[in-house]
Amino acid sequence: MMTYIVFILSVIFVIGFVGFSSKPSPIYGGLVLIVSGGVGCGIIMNFGGSFLGLMVFLIYLGGMLVVFGYTTAMATEQYPEVWVSNATVMGVFLLGLLMEVMLVLYVLKSEEVGVVFKFSSVGDWAIYDIGNSGVFSEEIVGVAALYSYGAWVVVVTGWSLLVGVLVILEVTRGD
C-alpha cells in the first residue's frame, strides 16, 4: 500500500472536492476543505516537499480556513444544508462519487490510460525516486530563490494580494 500512497491520497483529495462542489452549506464545505488540505499536504510530503506541506497546514488550514470558518459561522443560517438533507446535493455528490469510482476502476484495471493525455495506469503514480540531488533539499532552496532571483514574482503577488483586498472591499461596500 505504501507504494501507491500518492494514488490513494489523490483519490481522497478528489472525493473531498466532489464533497464541497455539490454545494452543501459553506460550513460543511470548510470541513471538507480541511480534509482535502490535509491530504494535499500528504501528497506534497510524499514528493519530498516537507516545508511546503507544513506551509499548507500552517497558512492555509491554520490561517485562511480558520478565518473562513469564523466568518461563515457568523453568517450561517439556523439549519445549514448537509449532503443528505437536500435531494439535489445528495444526487450531485453521489454522481461525483460514482464517476470517481469508475475512474479509479478504469485506472486500476487497464494497462494504460489515454483520455486527455497518456499515463501508464497506477505505475505512474508510485514514486520510486524523487530525483533530487541528495545534498540539499531543492524545495527550500526554491523558496529562498523566490526572495533573491525571483523578487519580481514577490512584487507581483504582493501587489495582487493588496489589490485583491481593495477589490473585495470595493465590491462589498455597496452604494
Next chain:
Amino acid sequence: MNPLILTIILMTVFLGTMIVMASSHWLMIWIGFEMNLLAIIPILMKKYSPRAMEASTKYFLTQATASMLLMMAIIINLMHSGQWTITKVFNPTASIIMTLALAMKLGLTPFHFWVPEVTQGISLTSGLILLTWQKLAPMSILYQISPSINLNILLTMAVLSILVGGWGGLNQTQLRKIMAYSSIAHMGWMTAILVYNPTLTMLNMLIYIMMTLTMFMLFIHSSSTTTLSLSHTWNKAPLITTLILITLLSMGGLPPLSGFMPKWMIIQELTKNSSIILPTLMAIMALLNLYFYTRLTYSTSLTMFPSTNNMKMKWQFETKQITLLPPLIIASSLLLPLTPMLSILD
C-alpha cells in the same frame, strides 16, 4: 468610487495586461490574466445595480474557467516539453486546450454567449474598457503561439464567430449589444488570419480598437444606449450624427474608409494561401454586419423619426467630456491611404 482606489484598480488592469504581453514564463502570463480579471470586476460593477452585479458575475465565471483551462494546457505543455518558456507549444493537446481557453477569453463562438449579456449589463465606459483593452492580452498570447495552433479549430471558430456576430446583431436595438456582436464578428476576422499572417491580426486589432473607441465615445457624448435615443442626436449635436455615419460605415468595412483596410488585407492573404471559398463566405457574412450598421445610420443621420414637438427643442445640459475624439475620428476613417505602412508592424 474613491479616486485613489480607482487609480490603483485601473493601474492594476493596465499592469495585468502588460505582464501578460511582456512575460516569457507561462506562470507569469497566467498571473497577469488573473490580476487583470480581479481588478476589472469593480470597474464592471461601478453602476451598482443587480444587473451590473449579474454581468460581473457572468464575466468572472467565464474568464476564470478560461484561466483554469489555460493553466491545464500550460501544465500539459510542461509535462511534455519540460520547460516553461513561450516559444512553441509542443503538444497538440495542450495547443488545442490553449486555443479554446483563449477563445473563451476573447468571446469567439461557441463561447460568445457572455459577450452581449455582460456588455449590456454595465455602463458605457466599462463596456468600452471591456471590448477594447481586455482583448489585447489574449490576442497577444494567440499571436505568440500562432505557429502551433490547430488550423481547423481556429478557422471553424472564426467563421462561426463572423456568422454569429452578423446574425445575432440583426435583431438588436440596444447599442451595447450591437457593439458586443460587432466585437464577436471582428474577433472572428482577426483569428481567421492568425495562422497565415499574424501581422494582419495585429493590424485588424489596431483598426478595430480605434473604431470601437470612436463609437463608444460618440455614444457616451450623446448618452444614448438605445437606437431610439441615438435617433435624437440630430437635435443635440448635429455634427455627431455625421461622425456616427462615417464611423459606422467604416466599421462595416466600406472603402474608402479605414475599416476596409483589414478586410482587404485579410481576404488578399487568404487567397494567397489558396483558400477561395473561405474569404468569399467571410465577405458575404460581413454584409450582415453592414446591414445593422446602416440601419443605425438610417435612424440616426439619414432620417428624422417622427417625434413630438417638444423633442425638437431640447435643453442642452452640460456635455460629457470626450477624450481624444478628433484624432480617433480621423484614425477610424482616413487611414486607408496609409496601407503600405503596415510593413512597420512586422
